[in-house]
Amino acid sequence: MIERIDELLQNNKAFVADQLRLDADYFHKLAEGQHPEFLWIGCSDSRVPPDRITRTSPGDMFVHRNIANLVVQTDMNLLSVLQYAVEVLKVNHVIVCGHYGCGGVKAAMSGVHHGLIDNWLRTIKDTQDYFWKELTGLESPARFDRLVELNVIEQVYNLGKTDIVQEAWRSGGRPYIHGWVFDLGSGYIRPQTSMINNNETIREVCKFHNGSVGR
């Protein structure tokens, strides 16, 4: 057990040596600051490392991960990441990436009590209810796969409903929002939405016509 932790630190030393061999100034440049073009909102699942599956490098991607890649309107952690990425880092793309076989989605589909986490997964149950007509026509595992896809699409809408994104769309026509699903079985990313950078696709009731909420 201890050896595995030591291995990580040894790997880190090897990583530094490799990078310095390629570029002696690599870490000096890295320390100067970040200008990522992408915000990644993904699942915490250990099988979906965003940089590995997109071949991006340190500095390319601002990352937020939680169980089942949810965008919850009351999640101050997510909202803070989103605001910083959109307003300060000025990312051009926000990617919500789920994955087939997601344990969070599976747990939400079951009637089993899982404790605290059931509260977090509650919004997936709402999505399941909302699309029940479509889902009930599918057998497992197609139903499971489809709910993974619908969950991602819902999070794209949830992003578009935030005043942070709507204000950025209004003033700068960015960020583009993308809904993707990573297929663990093949390694391929399956896009679920077209690129969205305006609120035409956001349900009317969720549009903020006058800027921020409360105005």
Ligand SMILES: [Zn+2]
């Ligand atoms: Zn997951």
